[in-house]
Each structure stands twice: as structure tokens, then as C-alpha cells.
Amino acid sequence: MKNLKVIAFDADDTLFVNETFFGEAEEKFCSLMSDYLSKQSISQELFKTQINNLPTYGYGIKGYILSMIETAMSISNNTIPVEYIEKIIQYGKDLTEKPIELLEGVVETLELLTGKYKLVVATKGDLLDQRRKLHKSGLGKYFHHIEVMSDKQQIDYLDLLKRLEVAPEDFLMIGNSLKSDILPVLEIGGYAVHIPFHTTWEHERINHKIEHENFRTAVIMTELANLLS
Structure with a gap:
């Protein structure tokens, strides 16, 4: 060299540092959606959605939050309250403000x-x-x-x-x-x-x-x- x-x-x-903050956001998401599936299942569904969306959204916070919203809609059979969507959007805004x-x-x-x-x-x-x-x-x-x-x-x-x-x-x-x-x-x-x-x-x-x-x-x-x- x-x-x-x-x-x-x-x-x-x-x-x-970056992945640590995304992990914290995922923890919040799993807690938010805990009435629908187990934490492990929610994480798996979110990961699958992210991978499927990479060709469309690419990498980064915006694609991550859109994948969260899509996952939430999927595992709730489109019955997720609007307040949950607002919370997920806030997770994304919080990520952009991390130190x-x-x-x-x-x-x-x-x-x-x-x-x-x-x-x-x-x-x-x-x-x-x-x-x-x-x-x-x-x-x-x-x-x-x-x-x-x-x-x-x-x-x-x-x-x-x-x-x-x-x-x-x-x-x-x-x-x-x-x-x-x-x-x-x-x-x-x-x-x-x-x-x-x-x-x-x-x-x-x-x-x-x-x-x-x-x-x-x-x-x-x-x-x-x-x-x-």
C-alpha cells in the first residue's frame, strides 16, 4: 500500500455512529406494533420490506421510514391508526436530529x-x-x-x-x-x-x-x- x-x-x-440509532428506532417500532406480532416477527417483516424496497428507495432514513409505514400497514391489515403513522414519521425526524x-x-x-x-x-x-x-x-x-x-x-x-x-x-x-x-x-x-x-x-x-x-x-x-x- x-x-x-x-x-x-x-x-x-x-x-x-449510525446503526446504533437505527436500532433504537427499530426498537420503538417493534414496541409500537407489539399488539400485532412478536418483536422478532416485526423485525423480520421490516427487514424483508426494506430489502424489497432498496431498488426503489435506496439506502437511508427516508426509505427506512417508508418501509416502516408499509410494514405497519401490512401486519395490521391496513387497520393501523393514523396516530401510529404520525409516530413512525416522528421516528424518522428524530433520526435526522441525532448528534x-x-x-x-x-x-x-x-x-x-x-x-x-x-x-x-x-x-x-x-x-x-x-x-x-x-x-x-x-x-x-x-x-x-x-x-x-x-x-x-x-x-x-x-x-x-x-x-x-x-x-x-x-x-x-x-x-x-x-x-x-x-x-x-x-x-x-x-x-x-x-x-x-x-x-x-x-x-x-x-x-x-x-x-x-x-x-x-x-x-x-x-x-x-x-x-x-
């Missing part, structure tokens, strides 16, 4: 890498929400480019690299999702560092171990400097 030119960072649960909690070592690492590499953000989610979080985090000043991607497949990374005018072998991706941040980058010939977060959305999990010469793992962000040296 000594010849790297561009280092890209995922945002949610790599730079700052930004930077993860350990993020600022120190960005300070160290600034000027040595072209730093970019490559993340999924809602464009408005991701830009809001980056602005509130104070991290925007470190990044040359911010890319909010509709998905993170090989073709999406190749498109990003083309816009950045960088070859895969000169590119490093850092993130918490093996499925989205790591595997596609390795498959196109880039480098990837996995920094696990304590919780991962089910859709982002994989069931096999990654063994690749371009792959590294780190416990916290500050380990990145040693990996690059």
Missing part, C-alpha cells in the same frame, strides 16, 4: 493523512442526510471529494475511480462493511481495510472469511497509520 494515491472512507459506522458521535481516532488519523493522500468519502445513504452529518461532524474540511453512492458494487467503485482519475491499485477503501466496503474493492484490484463496528445491519453481513493479499483489518482507526507505513 506504499504507492497509494487516494484513500476513501465509508461514513456511517466508520467515521461516526454526531465521531468514532475513536478518526480526527487524529485524518489529521495525519491530510496532505499525504487525496482523501475522499465514499458512502451509501440519503444525499441530504449524509451531507448534513458530514457538515455537523466538522470532518468535511479533510476531504477532497464526497461521493454518496446509490450502491457499492464493483461497477459503482469503477465509476468512482474513473471520476477520481485513479487506478484501482492506487486506491484504498476503509469501512466497517465487508460486503459493501471491502469485497467489491478487492475484486477490482484495490486495497481495503476493515474496521469493524460493534453492530452491523443484517443486509451487510457475509458468512465467509476474507483472505486476500490486499486486505487488512484494524481494531480502531488509529491503527491505519501503521498499516500504511
Whole structure:
């Protein structure tokens, strides 16, 4: 990795906390709908609805709340009171107002890498929400480019690299999702560092171990400097 030119960072649960807040919203939703199904069944139905809606809504808060409303209507056979819909909408608004909690070592690492590499953000989610979080985090000043991607497949990374005018072998991706941040980058010939977060959305999990010469793992962000040296 000594010849790297561009280092890209995922945002949610790599730079700052995200999945924890979505988990809290899901807990509220399951409690709200507890008269209809068990908590486990409600979570399963919500997950299925989310996955079915990804091609239409993409990732992010708006799609999540719309999927909640659709799930609520489905499991209640369209008898859900309007007050429940209002509560679900409020869950979404609450998510947009969550404080930004930077993860350990993020600022120190960005300070160290600034000027040595072209730093970019490559993340999924809602464009408005991701830009809001980056602005509130104070991290925007470190990044040359911010890319909010509709998905993170090989073709999406190749498109990003083309816009950045960088070859895969000169590119490093850092993130918490093996499925989205790591595997596609390795498959196109880039480098990837996995920094696990304590919780991962089910859709982002994989069931096999990654063994690749371009792959590294780190416990916290500050380990990145040693990996690059």
C-alpha cells in the first residue's frame, strides 16, 4: 500500500455512529406494533420490506421510514391508526436530529493523512442526510471529494475511480462493511481495510472469511497509520 494515491472512507459506522440509532428506532417500532406480532416477527417483516424496497428507495432514513409505514400497514391489515403513522414519521425526524458521535481516532488519523493522500468519502445513504452529518461532524474540511453512492458494487467503485482519475491499485477503501466496503474493492484490484463496528445491519453481513493479499483489518482507526507505513 506504499504507492497509494487516494484513500476513501465509508461514513456511517466508520467515521461516526449510525446503526446504533437505527436500532433504537427499530426498537420503538417493534414496541409500537407489539399488539400485532412478536418483536422478532416485526423485525423480520421490516427487514424483508426494506430489502424489497432498496431498488426503489435506496439506502437511508427516508426509505427506512417508508418501509416502516408499509410494514405497519401490512401486519395490521391496513387497520393501523393514523396516530401510529404520525409516530413512525416522528421516528424518522428524530433520526435526522441525532448528534454526531465521531468514532475513536478518526480526527487524529485524518489529521495525519491530510496532505499525504487525496482523501475522499465514499458512502451509501440519503444525499441530504449524509451531507448534513458530514457538515455537523466538522470532518468535511479533510476531504477532497464526497461521493454518496446509490450502491457499492464493483461497477459503482469503477465509476468512482474513473471520476477520481485513479487506478484501482492506487486506491484504498476503509469501512466497517465487508460486503459493501471491502469485497467489491478487492475484486477490482484495490486495497481495503476493515474496521469493524460493534453492530452491523443484517443486509451487510457475509458468512465467509476474507483472505486476500490486499486486505487488512484494524481494531480502531488509529491503527491505519501503521498499516500504511
